[in-house]
Amino acid sequence: MKNHIKVLIAVLLLSNSKAFAQLSSAKPRTWGIETELIQSFLPNVGIIRIQATHTLTSPKKKRGDLIIGAYIRTNVKHDIVEKINELLFVTGYRQYLWKGLHAEAKSNIGYAWGTKNLIDGKDYNNFSWFWEANIGYKFDFAKKENHNLYVLTQFGVLSKISADIGPRGGKSDTFPQGNLVLGVNF
Numbered sequence: 001m002k003n004h005i006k007v008l009i010a011v012l013l014l015s016n017s018k019a020f021a022q023l024s025s026a027k028p029r030t031w032g033i034e035t036e037l038i039q040s041f042l043p044n045v046g047i048i049r050i051q052a053t054h055t056l057t058s059p060k061k062k063r064g065d066l067i068i069g070a071y072i073r074t075n076v077k078h079d080i081v082e083k084i085n086e087l088l089f090v091t092g093y094r095q096y097l098w099k100g101l102h103a104e105a106k107s108n109i110g111y112a113w114g115t116k117n118l119i120d121g122k123d124y125n126n127f128s129w130f131w132e133a134n135i136g137y138k139f140d141f142a143k144k145e146n147h148n149l150y151v152l153t154q155f156g157v158l159s160k161i162s163a164d165i166g167p168r169g170g171k172s173d174t175f176p177q178g179n180l181v182l183g184v185n186f
Contacts, residue, residue, distance in 0.1 A: 134179060
């Protein structure tokens with residue numbers, strides 16, 4: 001495992017490929033639209049994420065993006081309730097550290113409801129608030145004059161600030177996550 005990590009780091013450091021660099025053009029592309037590709041298809045996850053980004057920093061500084069979007073999870077089988085529904089508004093910030101390497105923090109606020117808690121059999125509906133932190137790398141592809149496609153690979157954590165779908169039976173409210181995000185800048 002350590003050898004794999006060393007090889008990955010060496011490839012990232014030695015690569016001059018444009019896919020490994022942040023977007024640099026005469027006219028900066030300040031808007032983006034993104035969606036997560038994997039989580040919506042995973043059993044017991046079923047999370048759809050759609051978000052817009054807007055670059056807040058000048059092209060001469062390290063790029064920083066405002067993130068605004070939606071976290072949608074409807075009628076998904078769950079390990080605490082029979083079915084869960086979550087509709088959350090997402091705000092956050094992504095800071096690029098070196099080329100495509102970035103860290104981001106997000107706040108997901110909205111409403112959640114679960115049917116038939118598996119411990120007490122009751123239905124629950126409440127205000128929900130989660131925080132999220134990710135680190136990852138952006139790979140630019142298919143660069144065109146007025147837009148470019150990119151993929152973000154990210155790993156991080158999602159945890160509750162306030163959420164209640166009933167007794168959890170000792171199960172954690174903090175979840176490790178991996179994201180594969182497809183986006184377009186324009």
